[in-house]
Amino acid sequence: MKSQTLLILWLVVSILLLSGCIEGKQGSTTTAETNPATLSHLREWKADGVISPNEYPHKQSLAGGKFIVYWRNDGEYLYMALKGQTTGWVAIGFEPSNAMKDADIIFGWVKNGQVIVIDAYSTGTYGPHPPDEELGGTNDILEYAGKEEDEYTVIEFKRRLDTGDHYDKSLIPSQKVKFIFALADSDEFTQKHNIIRGSGELTLDKA
Incomplete structure (x- = not known):
């Protein structure tokens, strides 16, 4: 028994x-990172400077929420939003080799209602980071928009995972991407980050 x-x-x-x-x-x-079927329920992505519900499946908050990165991707494009507690510029740099060196950097800010987004590349350990075009590359930001509200700046942009530009990092679905980020209170992207800077890692979705 x-x-x-x-x-x-x-x-x-x-x-x-x-x-x-x-x-x-x-x-x-x-999660959405391991279940691609979840991505089919996302709302349409729009470059409008507004982070809408279900627009991005992924979100990473850094520096106590002073910098937040949102992202999604398919087999061809990366869609991203940067939200920073500043009325100056926000920036993210992909895959640096040492500190800032060789980072593929996107800067964005809003000035007098005009949105500016720069596709840049850091040539030195701590800069400079001129636009790709000044180095012989191309501006590969396909769509962008931004908004400045309640002491926060939001920048949205779209680019190809692989732009074919030597000064852009080639990204692939499922890749773990190391990044650096920074904020400044200036609308001049050549001015040093004087609010906050840091680093992180994100994972792209499967195609």
């Missing part, structure tokens, strides 16, 4: 584990 009871208990526990009813199993959830 005792052996039959143990057998029944073992069967019940096995069923619970397989069905996901045990608490430990419930803690292993599927």
Whole structure:
């Protein structure tokens, strides 16, 4: 009788584990990063300077929320929004080799209602970071928009994962991308970041 009871208990526990009813199993959830089907429910991306609900499946808050990066991608394009607690410029740089060196940097700001976005490249460890065009490359930001509101600046942009430009990092779906970020209170992107700077890593979705 005792052996039959143990057998029944073992069967019940096995069923619970397989069905996901045990608490430990419930803690292993599927996210948009690992479940591409979730991406089909996203709303249409628009470069309008507004981060709308369900526009981006991924969000990373850094520096206590002073800088937030949102992103999504398909097999060809990267769509991104930068939100920084500043009325100056916000920036993100992809895949630096050392500090700022070799980083593929996007700067953006809003001045007198006009949105400016610069496709730049850091040639030195701590700059300078001229626009790609000044280095013989191309401006590969396909669409962009921005908005300045409540002491925050939001910049949205779209670019190809692989632009073919030597001064842009070639990105691929599922890649873990290291990045640096910075904020300044100036609308001149040649001015040093004087609010905050840091680094992080994001993961692109599968195609």
